[in-house]
Amino acid sequence: MTEQNFDIIIIGGGPGGYVAAIRAAQLGMKTAVVEREHLGGICLNWGCIPTKALLRSAEIYHLMHRAAEFGLKADNISFDFSKIIERSRKVSAQLSAGVKHLLKKNKVTVFDGTAKLLGKGKVSVDGKTELKAPHIIIATGARARVLPGLEPDGNLIWSYKEAMVPKDMPKSVLVVGSGAIGVEFASFYNSLGAQVTIAEVMDRIVPVEDAEISAFVRKQFEKQGMKILTSAKVVKLEKSKTNVTAHIEVGGKVEKIVVDRVISAVGIAGNVENIGLENTKVKVDRGHIVINEWMQTAEPGVYAIGDVAGPPWLAHKASHEGVICVEKIKGVADAHPLKTENIPGCTYCTPQIASVGLTEAKAKEKGYQVKVGKFPFIGNGKAIALGEPEGMVKTVFDAKTGELLGAHMVGAEVTELIQGYGVAKSLETTELDLMHAVFPHPTLSEMMHESVLDAYGRAIHF
């Protein structure tokens, strides 16, 4: 077995791993990345990016149907399903190649293969090559969680992966779980004409979001023709050759629905198996590696970042953790632990959802006296001009200090707006700073201003 020495080895080339690698290289470390499948990880190859490509096709298709509304003519609107999928794959391929180039440019050595921790700073790649480094970052990510009875079979029951590259367009789909992954697929298949049912075990869809946002999304989904079942438990899936009969328990009664395909989107599980954790003191709790605020595990010199280290399961959180972890290792003076409440989250269903910080209910639960502001899309000129009058911007402030505790948005392009509140929260602005800030006209962002004003009874346009 050949042995090579590095300053740092990163296991996994996803948005956590490759960003950590580039930062480490920038800081002058001899850096290795071990990737078993494809650089860019799930995010770039089977997650965030290809789904955005799919959803863009669905959005344009949807807008084409609305052509007349804008004074345009379009006849015989249709789509080529395989071309939609093909485009999505091309986008992923392009970006994955981009990551490869970035790593090369930063002189990061990439090993294609499966890594295993051997203890004492050693990592094997496919049992053939041995790497050694004083610092090892585990960035192995996560995979779809599998519930008994809901196991994806690649044919009738899909995980996100099959749902992304179907051969044919199903006529009806049951989406189990209404987190970000679930509702994005629900929107995609619904836009292209499938009859979509969502079954959510909690009492509302997108349950991590603010309750008002959940209710708003539900109303919009139902308006688009989706069937929403909440407090609903899928008890049995009966498979035939071509379809599935789902037994869903809602309020004590079992409802049967027949669908072409089932998409299981019931959460994710960390990739902690077969990576040699048994050769270290690394602790695992409920499928995720236990870390401290500097991403250090119980084993000195071994760190974990991103999905494998627990929620929130977001690519940008993984990247940020990678940077913090490496900077702490190198003793960069300005390294700061990540504040979870400042991490925005975006969901690309139709309508889009974006949020940062505490929901109104969470804030109250934490004992804050809150001031809540809301502003609807219907009051915004740009939203009307875009033909997107459905949506809302909600802000939650600490009544005592004026601290922006949370912001919650639903509607067109809100995923591009949330970072305004993200910066505001990171800089610890108060309501006054936001009120004093000038928001350009005509933009959707004016609603962000109005929502803040509304929290203090000063909204102008509503």
Add this chain to the structure above:
Amino acid sequence: MPLNVLMPALSPTMTEGKLAKWVKKEGDAVKAGQVIAEIETDKATMEVEAVDEGVIGKILVPEGTDGVAVNTLIAVLLEEGETAADIKAGAVPALKAAAPAPAPATPVKTVMPANTQGAAPQKTVALLPQKGGRIYASPLAKRLAKERGIDLSRVSGSGPHGRIVKSDLDKAPTAAAAPAKSSAPASSIDAKALADAYGIPYTLQPNSGVRKVIARRLLESKQTVPHFYLTVDCELDVLLKIRKDLNEGAADFKISVNDFIIKATAAALVKFPAANVSWTDDAIVQYTRADVSVAVATPNGLITPIIKDAANKSLKVISIEMKELAAKARDGKLQPAEFQGGTISVSNLGMFGIREFGAIINPPQGAILAVGAGEQRAVIKDGVVKPATVMTVTMSLDHRAIDGAVGAEFLQIFKKLIESPMSLIL
């Protein structure tokens, strides 16, 4: 007639200083005795008070300005019925005369800086150096600091580029760090609130400026200076005999035991300068002269007048100087230069029968000697118990600047000088 406010001198040698802060704005009404500005040198911050009632008509030197010469016109106070238009007439000549000493030869009244005059020392705020210029803090941190009465200039920031963020304030002490705002809510263990809650009868004595300064400086010292303590017993019998001889027949002075201690302290520092030091981040400051600050209790609180270069002064001179300084201290008439500075402190509670105690270092000094009572004790010498007059001295040291063995060696020299004091007289 508009009143001129001039840049005050903190000490007779001060030629310029920094205008740290305007407490009042243009247009603010002020009463006599109200603080209108803060002046800073590297050693101290001093408040400037208005001596008359009026409205701040114009601020001529913006806050944060460095190197403002003493007696420069810094602001103009308007009396009742006057407007900004009156300023030009009154102020301009004074501006031109700003150079050496604008004696009030003109009818323009001069607002005297509070601290250079009369019973003012208690107004002098001698602080550890404050951060100058703009304070970087998040908007939320600024608001919380205001609400909690926290002085942001004393909070170290953990945010990007040292920016003060919310979490830094959670670590900052509130009431103690911001004595200027006594109305600010104290910590959870507020004595007054507890006394109210348990019905313990009490009276309130509002904190004087001096009390607040003492509280702040001692808290800072005890929290930020790593103290350690060395204790030594000194036999006084020879010293007492010599003292008696010296004082007998002397009409114009009476040397005290403390005068010997001051002299011995300075002489020991000169012999062993490794103990005559202060800590700074970049270097250890080793003084080449020994100035001894002597703690004096006054009705207003503790103050420490200085016997400068005590090693080169005779006991007689030290004794006479000390008497004058103590009297001035009690009357509140010490000039800042007479109590600011010093390279070591001596605190003596022997007259109260205190056997021994540990004192808090007076920053930026590196050490303080706490002197107990000289008392008859049984001393064993060569296996025989003998009576001797013994005084216990405990030295508190800043371990950043002085190591244990260094402090011990200093005390050895000090003890020898006290026990064989002839060299102090010669």
